[in-house]
Amino acid sequence: MTLALVNETIKKELAAVEQLFTEELATDLTCVNNLIRHVSRFRGKMLRPTLVLLAGKACGELTDAHTVLATVVEMVHMATLVHDDVLDEAELRRKGATINHLRGNEAAVLLGDYLISHSFHLCSSLDSQFASRIIGRTTNQVCEGELLQIHHRNNLDLDEETYFQIISRKTASLCATCCLLGAKFAGASEVRISQLELFGLSLGTAFQIQDDIIDLIGEASTVGKTLGTDLEKGKLTLPIIHYLRTASAQDRARLRKILENGSNERIERIRDMLLVSDSIAYARNCAKDHVHRARAALTTLPDSSAKRLLDTMAEFVADRAV
Amino acid sequence: MTLALVNETIKKELAAVEQLFTEELATDLTCVNNLIRHVSRFRGKMLRPTLVLLAGKACGELTDAHTVLATVVEMVHMATLVHDDVLDEAELRRKGATINHLRGNEAAVLLGDYLISHSFHLCSSLDSQFASRIIGRTTNQVCEGELLQIHHRNNLDLDEETYFQIISRKTASLCATCCLLGAKFAGASEVRISQLELFGLSLGTAFQIQDDIIDLIGEASTVGKTLGTDLEKGKLTLPIIHYLRTASAQDRARLRKILENGSNERIERIRDMLLVSDSIAYARNCAKDHVHRARAALTTLPDSSAKRLLDTMAEFVADRAV
Numbered sequence: 001m002t003l004a005l006v007n008e009t010i011k012k013e014l015a016a017v018e019q020l021f022t023e024e025l026a027t028d029l030t031c032v033n034n035l036i037r038h039v040s041r042f043r044g045k046m047l048r049p050t051l052v053l054l055a056g057k058a059c060g061e062l063t064d065a066h067t068v069l070a071t072v073v074e075m076v077h078m079a080t081l082v083h084d085d086v087l088d089e090a091e092l093r094r095k096g097a098t099i100n101h102l103r104g105n106e107a108a109v110l111l112g113d114y115l116i117s118h119s120f121h122l123c124s125s126l127d128s129q130f131a132s133r134i135i136g137r138t139t140n141q142v143c144e145g146e147l148l149q150i151h152h153r154n155n156l157d158l159d160e161e162t163y164f165q166i167i168s169r170k171t172a173s174l175c176a177t178c179c180l181l182g183a184k185f186a187g188a189s190e191v192r193i194s195q196l197e198l199f200g201l202s203l204g205t206a207f208q209i210q211d212d213i214i215d216l217i218g219e220a221s222t223v224g225k226t227l228g229t230d231l232e233k234g235k236l237t238l239p240i241i242h243y244l245r246t247a248s249a250q251d252r253a254r255l256r257k258i259l260e261n262g263s264n265e266r267i268e269r270i271r272d273m274l275l276v277s278d279s280i281a282y283a284r285n286c287a288k289d290h291v292h293r294a295r296a297a298l299t300t301l302p303d304s305s306a307k308r309l310l311d312t313m314a315e316f317v318a319d320r321a322v
Numbered sequence: 323m324t325l326a327l328v329n330e331t332i333k334k335e336l337a338a339v340e341q342l343f344t345e346e347l348a349t350d351l352t353c354v355n356n357l358i359r360h361v362s363r364f365r366g367k368m369l370r371p372t373l374v375l376l377a378g379k380a381c382g383e384l385t386d387a388h389t390v391l392a393t394v395v396e397m398v399h400m401a402t403l404v405h406d407d408v409l410d411e412a413e414l415r416r417k418g419a420t421i422n423h424l425r426g427n428e429a430a431v432l433l434g435d436y437l438i439s440h441s442f443h444l445c446s447s448l449d450s451q452f453a454s455r456i457i458g459r460t461t462n463q464v465c466e467g468e469l470l471q472i473h474h475r476n477n478l479d480l481d482e483e484t485y486f487q488i489i490s491r492k493t494a495s496l497c498a499t500c501c502l503l504g505a506k507f508a509g510a511s512e513v514r515i516s517q518l519e520l521f522g523l524s525l526g527t528a529f530q531i532q533d534d535i536i537d538l539i540g541e542a543s544t545v546g547k548t549l550g551t552d553l554e555k556g557k558l559t560l561p562i563i564h565y566l567r568t569a570s571a572q573d574r575a576r577l578r579k580i581l582e583n584g585s586n587e588r589i590e591r592i593r594d595m596l597l598v599s600d601s602i603a604y605a606r607n608c609a610k611d612h613v614h615r616a617r618a619a620l621t622t623l624p625d626s627s628a629k630r631l632l633d634t635m636a637e638f639v640a641d642r643a644v
Contacts, residue, residue: 029466031473083431106472109405109431114465116435120442121458124451132454136443143436144351150428151353 003045003316006309010053013062013070017049020071024122025114035111039082047207048073048178050313055182055196057306058298065126065185072131073178075119076139080146080170082112131181138177145170154234156256160241167208168201175204195297199310202294207317209287212237213280217271228267231259238283239274247277287318325367325638328631332375335384335392339371342393346444347436357433361404369529370395370500372635377504377518379628380620387448387507394453395500397441398461402468402492404434453503460499467492476556478578482563489530490523497526517619521632524616529639531609534559535602539593550589553581560605561596569599609640 007014021043025036049070056066086108116139123132149166152158179200183193215230216239230237236244240259244252255273258266274280294314301307329336343365347358371392378388408430438461445454471488474480501522505515537552538561552559558566562581566574577595580588596602616636623629 027462027466029470032466032469035469079435083435086427086431104472105408105427107469109408109434110465110468110472112431113401113405113434113438114462114469116438117458117461117465120454121462124446124454124458126451129446129448129451129454132442132446132451136439136446139439140349140436140443143432143439144349144354146432147354147357147429147436148351150426150432 002320003047003050003313006054006313006316007046007050009305009309010050010057013053013067014046014049016067017046017053017070017074018043020067020122021074024071024075024118032114035107036114039078039111039115043074043078046074048077048174051175051178051200051203051310052182054306054310054313055179055200056186057182058301058304058310059183059188059192059196060186063185065131066182068122068126069131069178069181069185072119072123072135073174073181075115075122076135076142076174079112079115079119080142082108082115086112130184134177134181138173141169141173145173149235152236156236156244156259158236158241160238160245163236163238163241164205167205167212171208171211172201172204175207176200192301195300199294199297199314202290202297203314203317206287206290206294206314209238209283209290210318210320213239213283213287216240216274217280231267231270238286239279240270242282243274243277243279246279246282251277284318291315291318324642325369325372325635328376328635328638329368329372331627331631332372332379335375335389336368336371338389339368339375339392339396340365342389342444343396346393346397346440354436357429358436361400361433361437365396365400368396370399370496373497373500373522373525373632374504376628376632376635377501377522378508380623380626380632381505381510381514381518382508385507387453388504390444390448391453391500391503391507394441394445394457395496395503397437397444398457398464398496401434401437401441402464404430404437408434452506456499456503460495463491463495467495471557474558478558478566478581480558480563482560482567485558485560485563486527489527489534493530493533494523494526497529498522514623517622521616521619521636524612524619525636525639528609528612528616528636531560531605531612532640532642535561535605535609538562538596539602553589553592560608561601562592564604565596565599565601568601568604573599606640613637613640 022040025040027033052070052073053062053066056062086105120132120135123135126132145166145168148162149170152162152166176197177200179196180193183196188196212230215227216237218227240255243255247255251273255270258269258273291314295311298307298311298314344362347362349355374392374395375384375388378384408427442454442457445457448454467488467490470484471492474484474488498519499522501518502515505518510518534552537549538559540549562577565577569577573595577592580591580595613636617633620629620633620636
């Protein structure tokens with residue numbers, strides 16, 4: 001079962017999220033509306049809204065607040081995508097031209113700012129400050145993760161612990177928050193909220209490890225976005241970190257040399273080295289371990305179709321090719 | 323009286339803002355703390371916190387919420403400065419090297435994101451959603467103003483109405499919000515809150531017109547930041563818009579030709595043309611007109627030292643050289 005099929009089960013709820021997304025971003029300025037129409041075209045998988053909605057359903061009844069929260073987290077995610085495209089100089093994102101490539105870095109910076117601003121604005125329409133506080137804490141962490149990542153750019157001695165610090169903050173924290181808020185606004189107990197939060201954290205970690213593997217060894221034609229961007233930007237990910245720790249002295253020296261040299265063919269050479277090593281398998285196993293933790297966090301939840309779908313999503317995350 | 327002297331009268335309150343600013347941004351990550359320490363060094367005039375505090379004092383008693391709000395608006399402002407530096411490729415800001423020049427555009431984008439995220443996070447610590455809602459609405463407007471501005475980049479037919487739409491959203495809206503929130507959290511009546519909001523809006527408009535004049539004809543050594551950046555980035559400001567509407571057909575054609583040609587000496591040539599025209603005086607009069615509106619909005623306020631300081635700030639705005 002793919003994420004698209006999971007989404008099919010909450011089609012109506014996701015349609016409400018898409019509508020609120022569009023309504024919240026609409027302005028009286030034609031030039032701004034045109035930019036937003038373009039960015040909405042490649043909205044993508046709706047992973048984060050789906051987590052909010054299924055976590056809510058798994059713990060109780062969905063409310064209007066869930067639609068608001070699901071829209072807020074999608075806006076936060078879109079903002080990070082738009083700013084990531086500035087950072088990564090990626091020319092393709094989901095088979096559509098990126099905003100920065102079409103309109104320049106300046107429009108991309110401002111559009112990302114516009115999305116993050118609207119996410120907070122929309123969140124502040126809820127009755128209590130609870131969600132605003134959690135969303136603010138989470139976006140703080142996302143920024144920290146990204147800043148830590150660029151701090152370690154081209155650091156060939158990056159260790160696994162720091163890699164996990166980076167992905168935990170930049171990716172997993174938002175997935176954790178989606179599940180936490182979904183559960184909280186369905187009236188779940190503190191214990192249940194913590195279980196859902198742990199589910200999201202583990203799922204988000206597995207998701208990012210898999211994303212990093214795909215960036216290294218995926219096929220651009222299947223995935224629909226520029227690959228090899230992590231290497232281009234000097235970001236070391238789990239398979240490379242593992243290789244540089246465990247391969248023979250000779251192989252390690254060879255990989256370091258390739259990494260230090262900025263040539264265009266190096267991505268193919270690195271791919272070839274990794275594919276005959278056990279470093280991809282190691283990273284896959286790490287992702288699977290986090291999938292296991294995610295699924296374990298769900299075990300005491302009462303059975304429901306939403307619980308089963310969350311379980312399926314976790315399973316899917318470490319196997320996906322896109 | 324300069325802004326520095328006004329600030330002297332609320333030194334203790336501003337010190338509390340600086341302290342909260344530092345506390346809110348502190349993290350467990352050394353690399354992030356180092357970036358923040360650098361950005362805090364050129365914090366500048368504290369115009370926006372001063373507006374929050376004086377608007378509050380002019381309407382009643384200051385509370386802890388005023389310190390929070392004053393810190394929030396300074397963070398929002400700092401975020402726009404950091405992202406503006408990316409946009410403008412400015413190499414100097416307040417006589418210090420800009421973040422993007424020192425660390426690259428990526429760090430500047432992320433640091434701006436970090437500041438905006440923390441501003442919302444801090445704002446959500448207040449008891450009610452009121453301030454979060456207003457801050458979110460304002461940052462939406464700031465982004466709209468900036469997006470409208472880059473949409474009209476290199477548009478030599480930009481009219482005055484659109485220029486005022488741009489500066490009203492990108493600059494004046496935040497000054498209006500500072501005064502609105504300062505008054506609201508001091509328990510002011512709705513009428514009084516509206517008067518203070520209008521004061522801030524008018525003052526912010528005058529401030530931006532003057533800023534644009536300085537960018538055209540100021541001296542970099544006095545002002546301490548790169549000048550001529552508006553022209554470099556194809557941003558038409560009030561003196562230029564006026565000149566292109568009112569000068570003789572021959573002079574207009576000459577200015578258009580200079581604007582269309584990207585040479586480095588054009589800023590001097592444009593300056594020379596403007597200085598012998600009445601377009602600088604026209605823009606100065608526009609700024610003074612907004613100063614007049616700002617001061618008029620204060621007239622029914624009961625006399626207080628805070629009211630007199632707000633009045634002085636308005637007077638100062640259109641005369642400052644920095």
